Amino acid sequence: MRIVLVGPPGAGKGTQAAYLAKNLSIPHISTGDLFRANISQGTDLGKQARAYMDAGQLVPDEVTIGMAKDRMAQPDAVNGFLLDGFPRNVGQAEALDVMLKDEGVKLDAVLDLEVPEDEVVKRIAGRRICRSDSAHVFHVTYNPPKSEGVCDACGGELYQRDDDSEETVRTRLEVYHTQTEPIIDYYRAQGLVVTISALGKVADVTARAMEALKSSNEG
Numbered sequence: 001m002r003i004v005l006v007g008p009p010g011a012g013k014g015t016q017a018a019y020l021a022k023n024l025s026i027p028h029i030s031t032g033d034l035f036r037a038n039i040s041q042g043t044d045l046g047k048q049a050r051a052y053m054d055a056g057q058l059v060p061d062e063v064t065i066g067m068a069k070d071r072m073a074q075p076d077a078v079n080g081f082l083l084d085g086f087p088r089n090v091g092q093a094e095a096l097d098v099m100l101k102d103e104g105v106k107l108d109a110v111l112d113l114e115v116p117e118d119e120v121v122k123r124i125a126g127r128r129i130c131r132s133d134s135a136h137v138f139h140v141t142y143n144p145p146k147s148e149g150v151c152d153a154c155g156g157e158l159y160q161r162d163d164d165s166e167e168t169v170r171t172r173l174e175v176y177h178t179q180t181e182p183i184i185d186y187y188r189a190q191g192l193v194v195t196i197s198a199l200g201k202v203a204d205v206t207a208r209a210m211e212a213l214k215s216s217n218e219g
């Protein structure tokens with residue numbers, strides 16, 4: 001299957017993408033990983049991306065599109081892939097359509113993870129990270145440490161990243177609404193959008209997504 005995963009920040013997209021890709025035996029292609037791989041391997045696109053990032057600028061669409069194209073041409077992606085973070089605007093979605101058309105293939109579904117905005121803010125703004133190990137992640141409501149402000153795993157101090165402040169989350173949501181949500185309409189016109197609720201336990205959301213993808217594929 002060829003799937004695009006969309007959803008606001010805080011929808012648990014990365015986590016769901018990893019499980020879904022595994023269940024469907026297709027590679028999980030995330031923009032973050034594409035950037036990291038191209039930059040660490042020193043590819044031309046990686047060098048270009050780095051120059052923009054070092055200058056504090058947004059990486060232009062053509063660079064991101066180039067990286068996605070290279071990755072989708074890898075042997076493991078021949079029979080399908082799950083895209084996460086790409087396309088992130090209508091221009092990129094159109095470029096993706098052209099790429100797929102050139103290969104004579106089509107997207108099977110665009111999986112839209114839906115979360116109410118207040119829930120997104122609660123999820124992200126409640127996150128607390130350990131200063132000693134960023135893999136030690138807690139949440140003031142959903143996964144509170146035994147002792148407030150102290151990491152259960154190592155006793156390190158827990159803090160809120162600047163990126164996770166409510167103000168930053170609201171700004172990220174605004175960017176999502178203006179730039180990424182229009183791609184849902186773009187794909188809806190192609191009859192590809194499958195919307196599911198991203199509320200509840202991770203395993204339940206994965207099961208809901210698998211079921212929805214299965215029905216859309218049969219339909």
Ligand SMILES: [Zn+2]
Pocket residue numbers: 130131132133136151152153154155156
């Ligand atoms: Zn810790």
